[in-house]
Every structure is written in C-alpha cells, then in structure tokens.
Amino acid sequence: MMLKLVSEGKDHAASYLQYRVTPHEIISKIMSYMEQKTPRQYKLAVDVGCGPGKGTVLLAPYFTRVVGTDISQAMVERALAKNNPPNISYRHCPAEEIPFASGEVDLVTAMTAAHWFDRPRFLQEADRILRPGGCLALLSYTMDMILEYRDISNVLNDICREFYAALLPYRSSYLGPSSRKVYFDMFNSCSYPDKEWTECHPVRRALPVSGFIGMVETFSSYQQLKQKDPSEADNLSNRILTKLLTAMNVSCPDTEVMVIVNYFGMLACKPSSE
Numbered sequence: 001m002m003l004k005l006v007s008e009g010k011d012h013a014a015s016y017l018q019y020r021v022t023p024h025e026i027i028s029k030i031m032s033y034m035e036q037k038t039p040r041q042y043k044l045a046v047d048v049g050c051g052p053g054k055g056t057v058l059l060a061p062y063f064t065r066v067v068g069t070d071i072s073q074a075m076v077e078r079a080l081a082k083n084n085p086p087n088i089s090y091r092h093c094p095a096e097e098i099p100f101a102s103g104e105v106d107l108v109t110a111m112t113a114a115h116w117f118d119r120p121r122f123l124q125e126a127d128r129i130l131r132p133g134g135c136l137a138l139l140s141y142t143m144d145m146i147l148e149y150r151d152i153s154n155v156l157n158d159i160c161r162e163f164y165a166a167l168l169p170y171r172s173s174y175l176g177p178s179s180r181k182v183y184f185d186m187f188n189s190c191s192y193p194d195k196e197w198t199e200c201h202p203v204r205r206a207l208p209v210s211g212f213i214g215m216v217e218t219f220s221s222y223q224q225l226k227q228k229d230p231s232e233a234d235n236l237s238n239r240i241l242t243k244l245l246t247a248m249n250v251s252c253p254d255t256e257v258m259v260i261v262n263y264f265g266m267l268a269c270k271p272s273s274e
Contacts, residue, residue, distance in 0.1 A: 023111065023139075025203050026263055027058040030137045034107060037194070037269040038133045042106045046129065048095045048122070049113025053079035053088070060085040063106065069093050096121040098129055105129045109137045115175055115182045123190060133272040138186060139198070139265030140179055143167075143219060147212065147244075148258035155247045156257070163240045167221040170228070175220075180264055187266040195268035203261045210253035213241050 034042070043064045047056040050068030052075055059066045068090045070076050076092045093099055095110070095117040108126045110117070126136050144164055147156040175182060187197050207215070216222060217237060226233040241253060248255060 023055060023203055023263065024058060026111065026139055026201065027055065029198070029201065030107070030109065030135075030139075030267065031062055033137070033196070033267045033269075034135045037135060038106075044100075044105050045107040045109065046098060046100065046105050048098065048108060048110045048126075049116065050079060050090065050111075051075045051113070053082065053084065053090065055109070055111040056090075057084060057088055059107070059109070060088055063087065065089070067091060067100075069095070069098060071095065096125050098125050100129045102128050103131045106131060106134050107137065108134070110139075111137075112140045114138045114186065115140060115179050119182075119186055120189070123186065127191075127270065130270045132270055134270050136190070136192075136268045136270070137265070138183060139263055140183060141203075141261045141263045142180065143216075143221075145212070145215075145262075146260040148260065149248055152247055156244060159240060159243045159247060162243075163216060163236070166236055167216075167219065167225060170221040170224040172220055172224070183265050187268075190266065190268050192268040192270055194271070195266060198263070198265055198267065201263040203263060205259050205261070206256045207259045208254040208256055209241065209244050209248070212244075212257065212259055213237050213253075215259075 041064075042062055045059045045063045045066045047053075047059060047066065047068045048070075050056045050070050051072075053068045056066060056068035056079070064087060066085075066088050068076075068079055068088070070079070070090070070092065071094045073092050076090050079090045091099060095113070098108075108130055110122075114122065130136065145160070147153060147160060149156055171177075184197065187195065217226075217233075222233060225236070244257075245251060245253065245255070248257075
C-alpha cells in the first residue's frame with residue numbers, strides 16, 4: 001500500500017510532527033457537521049492514516065474514545081511517544097482493514113491521508129465500521145500554499161511556485177495530476193445521499209520561514225527527490241530559503257510569515273436506516 005512507502009522512516013515521522021499544520025478549524029468544521037446530523041454523545045472516533053496524531057488529539061474533547069490508525073509503524077511510534085490525552089490510543093494497521101466491529105464507530109476521519117489508500121476498499125471498510133447515522137470526513141489540502149509578508153507577498157509566492165514546480169516531476173503517479181480530483185472522485189463514489197463537498201477552507205498559520213520549508217519537505221514529492229538525490233533535495237531547500245529571506249530583506253530563518261493552507265474534501269453521513 002502506498003502510504004507505507006512514503007511515511008515509513010522515523011525521521012519523516014518526526015518531521016510530520018514538527019512541521020505539519022494542526023487543523024483546529026477543520027476539526028471544528030467536522031464536528032459542526034456531525035452535530036447537525038447526529039446531535040448526541042459520541043463514543044468512538046477513528047482517525048485513519050493518523051501519522052503522528054496531530055489531528056487525532058484534536059478529536060479528544062468530543063469523544064469518549066479516539067483511536068488513530070496508521071500503516072507506518074514509525075508514525076504510530078511517534079504518535080505514542082508524544083503527550084496524548086488519556087482517551088487517545090493508536091493502532092498499527094492498514095486503512096482497508098480497520099480492527100473494529102461493524103457499526104461500532106461514530107466518526108471516521110482521514111486528514112491528508114486518504115489519497116494514499118486503496119480508495120474503494122477503504123470506503124467499503126469505513127461504511128462497515130460506521131454506525132447508522134455515523135459520519136465520514138475526508139480532507140486534504142493543496143500543495144500550493146500561499147505566503148503573506150508585508151507588501152512583498154507576490155514576490156514570495158513566485159519563489160514558492162518555483163519550489164513546487166521543482167517537485168512536480170517527483171509526484172507519485174498514484175495520485176494523478178490533482179489531489180483534489182482524487183477526493184472529488186471519492187465524494188462521487190460515496191453512496192450516502194447525505195454528503196457535502198468543501199471546495200476551499202483556508203487555514204492561516206504564522207510560521208517561521210524555516211517551518212514553511214520544513215512543511216514542504218514532508219510532502220511525498222520532496223521525500224521522493226530526497227531518496228533519489230539527497231544533495232539535490234538539500235540544495236533545493238537551501239536555495240528557496242535563501243531566496244525567500246533575501247526577498248524579505250532578513251537573515252534569520254525564524255522570521256515569521258503567514259502561511260495560508262487551502263483545505264478541501266468531503267463530509268458524509270451514513271443513513272440511519274438502510
């Protein structure tokens with residue numbers, strides 16, 4: 001399965017935990033949807049492809065129990081090693097074989113992960129474990145993040161586009177040319193009548209310039225370049241970092257910029273009776 005190939009190493013797991021944006025706003029959107037559909041106490045949420053659990057822990061206040069699953073042992077170990085709320089646990093398993101009884105789960109989420117799954121099998125498995133009236137949330141974001149800094153945002157984003165273009169040849173063929181299309185195809189193939197598509201939900205975060213670079217370095221295309229030619233990957237990151245700092249007229253890589261990440265995806269509610 002593809003997810004295992006791109007998130008296996010311990011260094012990559014550590015980078016995920018350090019640099020990936022934690023989507024508080026996205027969790028709020030998921031829970032707002034769920035509360036509209038099934039307004040009652042929630043017992044169990046399963047976050048599939050959880051990585052180091054940055055999104056998983058945000059579900060903790062809403063559920064009696066939250067379980068994150070990932071096919072990467074390194075990701076699960078990293079998730080277990082951090083400080084977790086007492087109602088959080090993690091399991092090492094594939095997305096297509098989730099170890100829960102049929103109809104046991106209130107919410108199934110996959111945040112920036114479902115594009116790597118065997119999608120038809122995953123949707124079938126999510127349907128199996130969801131209770132009637134349970135909800136499914138599949139969300140991701142576009143790679144072309146936007147930077148804002150004083151009056152030179154356009155200059156910075158031209159540099160960012162150079163970064164993204166250099167990584168494009170290393171994008172996995174499994175994803176096709178557009179991650180958005182992958183998710184929209186899953187939305188269309190989901191059989192639940194009650195479903196909605198979220199086209200663009202911007203999440204804003206102030207990050208150091210080095211943190212922005214680190215975030216891009218967690219992407220699968222960068223990881224593929226790093227596997228093929230580590231020195232070229234390092235040179236690319238350093239070259240882009242230098243260009244950004246020069247354009248900003250600063251020397252410290254800890255200088256903060258506003259990073260805008262555009263999320264998209266689907267929310268769906270399993271029929272209460274079938």
